[in-house]
Amino acid sequence: MPTDSKPRKTGGKSQKKPAVTPSPARRRELLAAAAEVFAAHGYSATTVRRIAEEAGLLAGSLYYHFDSKESMLDEILSTFLDELWAGYDAVLAAGLGPRETIEALVTESFREIDRHRAAVAIYQNESRQLAARPRFGYLADSQRRFEKAWLGTLERGVAEGVFRPELDARLTYRFVRDTVWVAASWYRPGGHHGPEEIARQYLSMVLDGIAVRD
Amino acid sequence: MPTDSKPRKTGGKSQKKPAVTPSPARRRELLAAAAEVFAAHGYSATTVRRIAEEAGLLAGSLYYHFDSKESMLDEILSTFLDELWAGYDAVLAAGLGPRETIEALVTESFREIDRHRAAVAIYQNESRQLAARPRFGYLADSQRRFEKAWLGTLERGVAEGVFRPELDARLTYRFVRDTVWVAASWYRPGGHHGPEEIARQYLSMVLDGIAVRD
DNA sequence: ACCGTTCCCTAACAAGTGTTAGGTAGGTTA
DNA sequence: TAACCTACCTAACACTTGTTAGGGAACGGT
Numbered sequence: 001m002p003t004d005s006k007p008r009k010t011g012g013k014s015q016k017k018p019a020v021t022p023s024p025a026r027r028r029e030l031l032a033a034a035a036e037v038f039a040a041h042g043y044s045a046t047t048v049r050r051i052a053e054e055a056g057l058l059a060g061s062l063y064y065h066f067d068s069k070e071s072m073l074d075e076i077l078s079t080f081l082d083e084l085w086a087g088y089d090a091v092l093a094a095g096l097g098p099r100e101t102i103e104a105l106v107t108e109s110f111r112e113i114d115r116h117r118a119a120v121a122i123y124q125n126e127s128r129q130l131a132a133r134p135r136f137g138y139l140a141d142s143q144r145r146f147e148k149a150w151l152g153t154l155e156r157g158v159a160e161g162v163f164r165p166e167l168d169a170r171l172t173y174r175f176v177r178d179t180v181w182v183a184a185s186w187y188r189p190g191g192h193h194g195p196e197e198i199a200r201q202y203l204s205m206v207l208d209g210i211a212v213r214d
Numbered sequence: 215m216p217t218d219s220k221p222r223k224t225g226g227k228s229q230k231k232p233a234v235t236p237s238p239a240r241r242r243e244l245l246a247a248a249a250e251v252f253a254a255h256g257y258s259a260t261t262v263r264r265i266a267e268e269a270g271l272l273a274g275s276l277y278y279h280f281d282s283k284e285s286m287l288d289e290i291l292s293t294f295l296d297e298l299w300a301g302y303d304a305v306l307a308a309g310l311g312p313r314e315t316i317e318a319l320v321t322e323s324f325r326e327i328d329r330h331r332a333a334v335a336i337y338q339n340e341s342r343q344l345a346a347r348p349r350f351g352y353l354a355d356s357q358r359r360f361e362k363a364w365l366g367t368l369e370r371g372v373a374e375g376v377f378r379p380e381l382d383a384r385l386t387y388r389f390v391r392d393t394v395w396v397a398a399s400w401y402r403p404g405g406h407h408g409p410e411e412i413a414r415q416y417l418s419m420v421l422d423g424i425a426v427r428d
Numbered sequence: 429a430c431c432g433t434t435c436c437c438t439a440a441c442a443a444g445t446g447t448t449a450g451g452t453a454g455g456t457t458a
Numbered sequence: 459t460a461a462c463c464t465a466c467c468t469a470a471c472a473c474t475t476g477t478t479a480g481g482g483a484a485c486g487g488t
Binding site for chain 1: 463464468
């Protein structure tokens with residue numbers, strides 16, 4: 001793997017447009033195939049030849065549509081995060097109470113997992129190592145906004161007396177965050193439970209606990 | 215990466231002993247270094263040259279102690295699982311009630327994370343893909359025992375009236391399992407909270423919920 | 429002084445990696 | 459018909475990968 005010495009700074013937004021003009025529809029098809037392979041085997045264990053095979057063409061042909069393997073990953077993740085934050089921002093702007101905000105965020109999260117299963121799985125596995133690289137700085141930004149939204153809501157809930165004050169808010173935030181998102185590792189769309197049902201069960205557990213009340 | 219065509223079937227137990235006799239102490243040092251790098255960058259993104267650099271020797275020298283990169287991974291994971299099940303079996307053999315069993319399993323799990331942080335992180339990231347390979351079949355076995363222990367305890371608790379019956383047991387099992395083990399991704403030994411304190415907080419959340427009771 | 433053992437290094441290998449330059453078939457436009 | 463564009467293939471490139479054969483330095487036992 002030649003270390004990329006060329007100065008690229010896409011950051012998930014504008015690519016260095018090549019002279020040719022690939023169709024966006026075909027791009028999406030290829031990205032979907034790439035996302036599945038990335039999610040199943042991990043980014044660095046995935047070869048471009050494997051992606052190409054899955055998509056029904058040869059490795060070199062991928063470079064007509066994308067300028068590198070890394071930019072495929074970039075586009076997969078940034079597309080997912082854009083859609084995620086569209087949903088989150090709508091929830092956060094709705095002016096709900098803390099408990100209702102948590103409920104809406106959890107439900108929205110499971111819907112995103114339903115729609116972007118592969119991207120979420122990739123995000124789970126790779127974001128920690130990627131966030132340090134400049135190109136993927138938006139992952140770190142997103143993580144900070146994420147913590148602000150969830151942790152802020154939890155703390156507001158404690159202040160307003162709807163969440164228990166004995167719990168360490170940051171610890172609770174981590175537990176809630178992790179449990180929601182690791183669901184992407186076992187969730188299968190069209191399976192036994194839909195996203196809303198999973199969200200209901202999860203909220204029931206995390207809000208009221210699994211123990212029977214006295 | 216040459217596909218390993220040689221017939222090795224260690225399965226975490228007996229290796230094909232080479233003519234030489236490397237010291238077990240040195241092996242443990244090198245495995246600790248390897249585990250850190252595997253945990254930080256992922257198994258397949260880790261080169262043996264990086265492991266060697268971290269351990270203070272050259273890549274080829276690792277092959278005096280181990281016969282492949284894969285067998286290092288094998289030894290790291292199987293050592294961890296052996297110790298994990300020693301702890302779990304002790305808990306399961308104690309004849310506790312369902313709630314106390316869950317409490318003990320959770321506490322034991324966080325203690326294992328405290329002691330084998332790197333190995334747990336590797337297990338989290340790689341076990342899904344590894345479990346399919348024959349050499350790592352013990353990972354699949356362990357997963358089945360794991361599910362049996364946790365899910366069985368949850369169902370026993372519902373039958374005995376200590377856990378709420380409305381919750382889907384398998385879904386609850388997944389949530390509980392994931393939340394406990396992903397802690398390895400952010401836990402740092404010697405940090406603000408010790409394993410017992412984290413277990414207490416987690417159990418408080420998952421047993422009684424985060425919402426204030428009426 | 430000799431041998432054997434332990435531990436590491438040197439130097440290379442074959443296979444696989446991401447990537448690219450140049451070509452080509454088919455469709456669309458002029 | 460000619461020019462052009464899209465989408466792919468062919469064939470290679472420079473480099474990295476896990477792994478190995480052979481050698482050597484330090485050391486203890488005899």
